[in-house]
Amino acid sequence: MAAARHASYRSHDGARGRELDLERSRRSKEYRHRHPSHDRDSDHRRDGGRSGGRDGGHRRHRSPYPPPRSWPSRRENDREPGEVSSGSASDSGGRPLKAGVPREDGFLGVCKDGSALPLSTKRKHSPVVLDAHVSKLQAIDDVRSGGVVDTAAVEFPLPSPPPLSDDSSVATFGGCSSPTKHLDVSMVLHEPEFSHEHEKNGVMVGEEECPTTRNIFTSRWAEADDEEEVIVPKKKKSVSPTNLYEHRSTQKVTIPELGEVLRVQTSRESSSSSSNSMGSENWNIKVDGGDCMYVKEDVIDSSVGYSVDTHFGSDARRSRTPEAVCPPRRCFNMLQGCRSIDEFERLNTINEGTYGVVFRVKDKKTGEIVALKKVKMDREREGFPLTSLREINILLSFDHPSIVDVKEIVVGGHDDDTFMVMEYMEHDLKGVMETMKQPYTQSEVKCLMLQLLEGVKYLHDNWVLHRDLKTSNLLLNNRGELKICDFGLSRQYGSPLKPYTQPVVTLWYRAPELLLGAKEYSTAIDMWSLGCIMAELLSKEPLFAGKNEIDQLHKIFRILGTPNEERWCGYSKLPGAKCKFVKQPYNRLRDKFPAVSFTGGLTLSEAGFDLLNRLLTYDPEKRISADDALNHEWFREVPLPKTKDFMPTFPALNEQDRRIKKYMKSPDPLVEQQMKEQGSSGDRGLFG
Numbered sequence: 001m002a003a004a005r006h007a008s009y010r011s012h013d014g015a016r017g018r019e020l021d022l023e024r025s026r027r028s029k030e031y032r033h034r035h036p037s038h039d040r041d042s043d044h045r046r047d048g049g050r051s052g053g054r055d056g057g058h059r060r061h062r063s064p065y066p067p068p069r070s071w072p073s074r075r076e077n078d079r080e081p082g083e084v085s086s087g088s089a090s091d092s093g094g095r096p097l098k099a100g101v102p103r104e105d106g107f108l109g110v111c112k113d114g115s116a117l118p119l120s121t122k123r124k125h126s127p128v129v130l131d132a133h134v135s136k137l138q139a140i141d142d143v144r145s146g147g148v149v150d151t152a153a154v155e156f157p158l159p160s161p162p163p164l165s166d167d168s169s170v171a172t173f174g175g176c177s178s179p180t181k182h183l184d185v186s187m188v189l190h191e192p193e194f195s196h197e198h199e200k201n202g203v204m205v206g207e208e209e210c211p212t213t214r215n216i217f218t219s220r221w222a223e224a225d226d227e228e229e230v231i232v233p234k235k236k237k238s239v240s241p242t243n244l245y246e247h248r249s250t251q252k253v254t255i256p257e258l259g260e261v262l263r264v265q266t267s268r269e270s271s272s273s274s275s276n277s278m279g280s281e282n283w284n285i286k287v288d289g290g291d292c293m294y295v296k297e298d299v300i301d302s303s304v305g306y307s308v309d310t311h312f313g314s315d316a317r318r319s320r321t322p323e324a325v326c327p328p329r330r331c332f333n334m335l336q337g338c339r340s341i342d343e344f345e346r347l348n349t350i351n352e353g354t355y356g357v358v359f360r361v362k363d364k365k366t367g368e369i370v371a372l373k374k375v376k377m378d379r380e381r382e383g384f385p386l387t388s389l390r391e392i393n394i395l396l397s398f399d400h401p402s403i404v405d406v407k408e409i410v411v412g413g414h415d416d417d418t419f420m421v422m423e424y425m426e427h428d429l430k431g432v433m434e435t436m437k438q439p440y441t442q443s444e445v446k447c448l449m450l451q452l453l454e455g456v457k458y459l460h461d462n463w464v465l466h467r468d469l470k471t472s473n474l475l476l477n478n479r480g481e482l483k484i485c486d487f488g489l490s491r492q493y494g495s496p497l498k499p500y501t502q503p504v505v506t507l508w509y510r511a512p513e514l515l516l517g518a519k520e521y522s523t524a525i526d527m528w529s530l531g532c533i534m535a536e537l538l539s540k541e542p543l544f545a546g547k548n549e550i551d552q553l554h555k556i557f558r559i560l561g562t563p564n565e566e567r568w569c570g571y572s573k574l575p576g577a578k579c580k581f582v583k584q585p586y587n588r589l590r591d592k593f594p595a596v597s598f599t600g601g602l603t604l605s606e607a608g609f610d611l612l613n614r615l616l617t618y619d620p621e622k623r624i625s626a627d628d629a630l631n632h633e634w635f636r637e638v639p640l641p642k643t644k645d646f647m648p649t650f651p652a653l654n655e656q657d658r659r660i661k662k663y664m665k666s667p668d669p670l671v672e673q674q675m676k677e678q679g680s681s682g683d684r685g686l687f688g
């Protein structure tokens, strides 16, 4: 029975897996054909480095297109009893190393306007919304100002190769007979220390002169100096074959950092600003906090058609770059699709997070129940919050069963707010675990972990770090499906990340390298969070529930032991390592998750414990990757992962106002009263 269920689980996911595998193998073949040397590298990785080579040890190389999932034999365990895993020598799908910028051009998979794109056009992450008349921001602006709504499609293109010549900016909008304008985006990035900014011609500039205006594809991250900041700098640069063309072109794309604000100067504004150095045809988007993006319009001929092959995918360009892989682009008919909030009926407030309130609503037209997340605007600052823009951008371009689907953006409400329309999920994992009497069984945990790992692998394969994985950001429905949400802190990581200045990742799920002040970090921070989540799923209790950063470290060290240079290469160089921590024995995780229990309590098999240990490995370089975790033996041993259909169901938590429920439980009657007021009469308007 269990085997049958497992088979069913596999087959349930099989179609999706086969689809991805097909796509990978197609790309891989294309790439191998062009890059036989890479092929040799891949072979080397596949054989676990047995054929020699200096990376046969613990360091991993990322294979941009990992081989289809197989169930490898268990790796050699050369650890002392209970010792944290050193990772795999044969990791074929290790994390990206010092990475080139992940970029592809072309469309992102699925057309939201309903038109299906070929399989091969499945998504990649797009950095910024670019087109002028087809801009989402313009769309929002148009709707707000009651302006005319065009029917042009808005696309969320992948970062793409630069124009080869001036005329290569000619794009094709199938079906559009009138010329349209195309935005070229330039980006000027200020260093964070330029704190005393002043506004000049609508653009924020630092005390020092603005660096040379660069095309967005040649941002400062393309500079050699900045390459030093690339995460995991010791490793060989790894470039996805689909990004190879862009990589060669050295043009890079970034999404501005957390907390930065985009200010969009519309063409209306800019035309009245004669002093604008870029002329009246330009928009500029100011990125507060140091970064400026200039969005420049170039007139393009769009006489060829509508929607599909716009922008970077012009025939002209492609004909001159035959070797470039034509990556997918997901397109949206945003201007047509940017509806008003009035088209939805509010059912209840689901929850309020740091960055926005989430409502359960009904689409009046279709009757569909969806979730609306209101984008929290910082009224103190001008412009559209970058965190929200990044979240919208990433979610709109992503298409994966383990990632919550954002259907469209709508506007309206009390303050002309912006909302993300998402598929509605009945619960989040945190809420579910609070109501459960018993923790999930091992087979249920496996089912959830597999889905979670698939989602995280998808993010990492597409060069995105989530940076805030926790149980409240994992949505569940009553079909046993798990989906990752809340991409407010996520960002691309192929480009070097700015040094870590502000806390990312909620404390309890934050990796030790972040707690100890590491300036460079990578996908491993998400994997640590996954370790904490796995432990929490098994025990129904957060593993490390620290009160502050120091307490968090103490709690980690108490269970995993105090790290040292031997276990964590580079530990002593971390700023936080200078603190004298009490020496704790190494490691007591097994006490929490014993192999046998005589009292009927929680148990975890050897393989399960091995995976947990590998996720909670101190050294980020040795921490297991999502790809390898998916192939871990634990998922193959009995009890096999439960099929989604057999997962337990719960009354829909999100049909209640979770805020009120939470506050009702508050031990402080004053807080309780305040919260109740906010929860009912405190709301301004229907979606206030």
Ligand SMILES: Nc1ncnc2c1ncn2[C@@H]1O[C@H](COP(=O)(O)OP(=O)(O)OP(=O)(O)O)[C@@H](O)[C@H]1O
Pocket (backbone or CB within 6 Å): 350, 351, 352, 353, 354, 355, 356, 357, 358, 371, 373, 404, 422, 423, 424, 425, 426, 427, 428, 472, 473, 475, 485, 486, 487, 488, 654
């Ligand atoms: N699509 C959805 N369907 C149902 N509920 C959702 C959905 N998206 C979010 N929620 C609920 O709203 C809560 C807050 O959402 P989200 O995490 O996206 O907001 P946030 O403001 O970014 O929160 P945080 O404080 O965690 O940063 C989630 O924990 C979940 O309970």
